Amino acid sequence: MKNAGLLLSILVFGWLCLVIAGCKPTESRIVWDRDFPVIGSQSSPRAADLNGDGVLDIVIGAGKNEFQPSVQGVLAIDGKTGEVLWQKSATDQVYGSATFCDVTGDQVPEVFIGGRSPHFWALNGKTGTVVWEFEHEKYKDNAVMKYARFNFNNSVLIPDQNGDGISDILTVNGGNATAAPHTEKDRFPGVLILFDAKTGAILKADTMPDGKESYMAPVCFAKPGSRDLTIIYGTGGETIDGHLYRITVADFIADGLRSSQIIASENGHGFIAPPVLADLTGDGTPEVIAISHGSQVVALDGNDFHLIWQRTIPNTESSNSFAVGNFTGDAVPDFFTFVSKGKWPNSTGSLQVLLDGKDGHIAFADSIGCTGFSSPVVYDLDDDGIDEAIISVNEYDCQVGYSGKVPSKMQNRLIAFQFRRGEIIAIDQLAGFKNIFSTPWIGDMDDDGYLDIVHCQYYNSTAGELLMFLGMKVKRIATPIRMSKPVIWGAYRGSAGDGLYPVNQ
Numbered sequence: 492m493k494n495a496g497l498l499l500s501i502l503v504f505g506w507l508c509l510v511i512a513g514c515k516p517t518e519s520r521i522v523w524d525r526d527f528p529v530i531g532s533q534s535s536p537r538a539a540d541l542n543g544d545g546v547l548d549i550v551i552g553a554g555k556n557e558f559q560p561s562v563q564g565v566l567a568i569d570g571k572t573g574e575v576l577w578q579k580s581a582t583d584q585v586y587g588s589a590t591f592c593d594v595t596g597d598q599v600p601e602v603f604i605g606g607r608s609p610h611f612w613a614l615n616g617k618t619g620t621v622v623w624e625f626e627h628e629k630y631k632d633n634a635v636m637k638y639a640r641f642n643f644n645n646s647v648l649i650p651d652q653n654g655d656g657i658s659d660i661l662t663v664n665g666g667n668a669t670a671a672p673h674t675e676k677d678r679f680p681g682v683l684i685l686f687d688a689k690t691g692a693i694l695k696a697d698t699m700p701d702g703k704e705s706y707m708a709p710v711c712f713a714k715p716g717s718r719d720l721t722i723i724y725g726t727g728g729e730t731i732d733g734h735l736y737r738i739t740v741a742d743f744i745a746d747g748l749r750s751s752q753i754i755a756s757e758n759g760h761g762f763i764a765p766p767v768l769a770d771l772t773g774d775g776t777p778e779v780i781a782i783s784h785g786s787q788v789v790a791l792d793g794n795d796f797h798l799i800w801q802r803t804i805p806n807t808e809s810s811n812s813f814a815v816g817n818f819t820g821d822a823v824p825d826f827f828t829f830v831s832k833g834k835w836p837n838s839t840g841s842l843q844v845l846l847d848g849k850d851g852h853i854a855f856a857d858s859i860g861c862t863g864f865s866s867p868v869v870y871d872l873d874d875d876g877i878d879e880a881i882i883s884v885n886e887y888d889c890q891v892g893y894s895g896k897v898p899s900k901m902q903n904r905l906i907a908f909q910f911r912r913g914e915i916i917a918i919d920q921l922a923g924f925k926n927i928f929s930t931p932w933i934g935d936m937d938d939d940g941y942l943d944i945v946h947c948q949y950y951n952s953t954a955g956e957l958l959m960f961l962g963m964k965v966k967r968i969a970t971p972i973r974m975s976k977p978v979i980w981g982a983y984r985g986s987a988g989d990g991l992y993p994v995n996q
Contacts, residue, residue, distance in 0.1 A: 678703075
């Protein structure tokens, strides 16, 4: 990629008006820039209109440092002004990203979100008040649910399973933060849980069939014309073996995870990042594309789960999910992500990798910045038929890794990869800030036909640790990019939050 001559101003998107007919305005601008002292986030922003003003609002999980309570565990931010609409306190970090579903019938979606200690709530979208919450103390004597006392990861909506006319919520609880690496001691089985979205009742739950921990948010899909839903979920950790499994929703409800089938495995690593679903064969059924923590990538046929292609990215590890788009110009979706150089927790840099969806070969690789766990978002910024990928990168002395030392210099940059021309486009940058975890959000917030960007940056200080929360900024940037088509992959796990890349995009 061509790094020379990067435009360092927020006005970088002005160049795109030269190639998009009728583009107005001609510059990007910061609509609002909201500061939140003390807290930070491992969550990613999601958008829904919560106050009925016709502008999408932002919801993000937040908190202080791990195991610390905060009055700002969940934030709902007015998309028009950047002011806080409501906030929800939490006793620990809320690091999941929001899932939206209206269960109260007021035409405003509720916010389903979770995190450590364990938190999982349905929050009223208008007010932030609790509709229902998971209370783990109720289940301390339950053979399965007693293990659901750790971290709630991201959730996904699945079609109504109990006949109340409302979609239900599937999620995973797992991962003991106090367990040491490279040992099975103090590790407990993750729990796959199906909640009634309206009441919080547990429709079904079961522990992982291999007894391993789980951090992976599940995905769920059906073949065209079929009502049979398939769940894909995973086990294992950074240094713990794991598997990728499949099971139907019907079998899960009937008999737990007992009939699950292994569709991929890895020794010494598990499957942490959620897979993505995209049709590679043109038959209308999505394939499963997953990456293990050991950077083994598999593309599995969505009908019978045979291996279509496999690729290992050597000397790297991955906790980052793929972004899906048309990066190579053919009809088959492609996959872009970060991987980390070295071995966790002593990673020594970041590699950006594009895999061609036809056969999994590495179509592009670059090494910019240091390790981070956000994911890319995707849009065709210059309307040339080839998607660009927007990513958040941190630039500092990568050799510091996670040793406890703090880099003396740090800056966070939001950039776009222009694959067709082989260029890197600067969008925003800020010295003294970092972003380790949060994926940006892109879309049209105010329905004016132009692309908006929301992204987060976190204060960094040589007085603290690299992963320490010291305060954060949330920004909305209005760009001059006229939107000729909807944004498909504009947030973590896609704009719909379900990991599914729609057919015929």
